[in-house]
Amino acid sequence: MARKKIALIGSGMIGGTLAHLAAKKEMGDIVLFDIAEGMPQGKALDLSQCGPVEGFDAKITGSNDYADIAGADVIIVTAGVPRKPGMSRDDLLGINLKVMKAVGEGIKNSAPDAFVICITNPLDAMVWALREFSGLPHNKVVGMAGVLDSARFATFLAWEFDVSVKDVNAFVLGGHGDTMVPVTSYTTINGIPVDDFAKIKGVSADRIDEIVDRTRKGGGEIVGLLGNGSAYYAPATSAISMAEAYLGDQKRILPCASYVDGKYGLDGLYVGVPTVIGAGGTEEVIEIELSDEEKSNLKVSTDAVEELLEACKGLDSSLA
Ligand code: A3D
Numbered sequence: 001m002a003r004k005k006i007a008l009i010g011s012g013m014i015g016g017t018l019a020h021l022a023a024k025k026e027m028g029d030i031v032l033f034d035i036a037e038g039m040p041q042g043k044a045l046d047l048s049q050c051g052p053v054e055g056f057d058a059k060i061t062g063s064n065d066y067a068d069i070a071g072a073d074v075i076i077v078t079a080g081v082p083r084k085p086g087m088s089r090d091d092l093l094g095i096n097l098k099v100m101k102a103v104g105e106g107i108k109n110s111a112p113d114a115f116v117i118c119i120t121n122p123l124d125a126m127v128w129a130l131r132e133f134s135g136l137p138h139n140k141v142v143g144m145a146g147v148l149d150s151a152r153f154a155t156f157l158a159w160e161f162d163v164s165v166k167d168v169n170a171f172v173l174g175g176h177g178d179t180m181v182p183v184t185s186y187t188t189i190n191g192i193p194v195d196d197f198a199k200i201k202g203v204s205a206d207r208i209d210e211i212v213d214r215t216r217k218g219g220g221e222i223v224g225l226l227g228n229g230s231a232y233y234a235p236a237t238s239a240i241s242m243a244e245a246y247l248g249d250q251k252r253i254l255p256c257a258s259y260v261d262g263k264y265g266l267d268g269l270y271v272g273v274p275t276v277i278g279a280g281g282t283e284e285v286i287e288i289e290l291s292d293e294e295k296s297n298l299k300v301s302t303d304a305v306e307e308l309l310e311a312c313k314g315l316d317s318s319l320a
Contacts, residue, residue: 003059004028004247007069007111009103010078011040011062013229014119017236018076019047023058025240027247030060031068034079040064066106072114074243076144077130079103080120082230083223089122089177090308096120097129097315104133115246115281116141117239118257121230123176125308127257128270132319138259139281145176146255146272147238148231152218153182156211161201163189172215172255173294174272174301181297182212186288242277249279253286263287264298269309271302 006022008015011034019030030047032040040062048060061068069075080096083089100120107116107130116136118127127143134141153170161168171186187194198208214221222231245252258275260266263285274286290298313320 004073005031005071006243007031007033007072007075007114008078009033009069009075009106010080010120011036011043012078013082013232014078014236014239015040015076016043016047017232018078018239019043019060020050021236021240022243023047023050023056023060024054025244026056026058027240027243028073029058031072032060032062033064033066033069034062035064037064066110069106069111069114072111074246075107075111075114075116076239076243077103077116077118077120080126083121083219084229085224085227087223089219092121093125093308093311094315096122096126097312100126100129101133101316104130104135107134107136112136114140115243117242118143119235119239121176122308124257124270124272124305125312128309129312129316129319131259131270137281138261139283141259142242142275142277142282143176143257143270143272144235144239144242145180145257146172146274147241148235149176149180149182149215149218149272150255151234151238153187153211153215156214156218157187157189157194160203160207160211161189161197171274172272173274174298175305176257176272177301177304178216178220179297179301179304180216180272181294181301182215183290183294184208184212185291185294245277246279246281251276251278251283256282258282258285260285264302266302269302269305271305 011032034040044062131141149172154168158165167190174181189197276284
């Protein structure tokens, strides 16, 4: 059987980390693509030389030509610019929308059969725009955010309760912004609802609210600390888990920015929802019961995403 091919559009901080993870896991051969000349080739050479030490045979190449992504099974898109301290994800809209247009057209022409995972911010609007520009079916284009946001929530809960992260199943819905909705009613510690576990551990409801708030602002906390650029290790690892679910037809239920048309009262929007990922791409969106408060929080979050889509349509008439 031929090896799988993974194309990474954008070879910056997340792109390079993705390449290293994919190579270590022997997911397939890897193409690092970027508009910066020399940089993806340099990273590919450096990463290839990890092979003898780490024991992987993945072929890693760098490119500035979309022809080299032809036949890719999975494409992960990080092309664009990240936040600087003081910027919101939405401040990136104008510049990254133009990047999505170039990337969408490149994918349409060179690798229209790939499963495409978008990471570029502002995520929910960019994945929608990328799908529009590429013309791929909705089930083959998805955004990575919920796996990362849930991992942040799980990390903070595990620290608070002093338990293994492996036993925390955290749940975050909605857009990837400060209005995201960490859902405590579906968050469990080895099956025990988080609110019950907090009582067992003597952790107050106010403290859980603080953790929810820290999760919402988790990306900004890292941007502030780094001083230049945004998180890349956990975003890369999160996207790799989605790529593995597709390549291995794992049917994992992962929170992803998926196309929702009808469920959750939404009308043709990409937003974070629990999604089955298997060989068919995003195979099913799972609609869960929400309390009135959770519903209204989700509405605030999806309204914010809808506003961004309107802004995209204003910036590029081909999207209107
Ligand atoms: P960075 O290290 O700057 O890498 C971005 C790369 O994109 C650079 O190497 C650029 O040269 C390249 N690029 C720019 N324009 C194009 C183009 N038209 N075609 C191909 N490549 C291009 O950024 P990063 O890797 O740290 O972050 C990448 C994106 O991910 C940013 O938009 C971040 O905001 C976003 N991000 C999202 C999350 C989510 O959870 C959704 C988390 C962290 C970062």
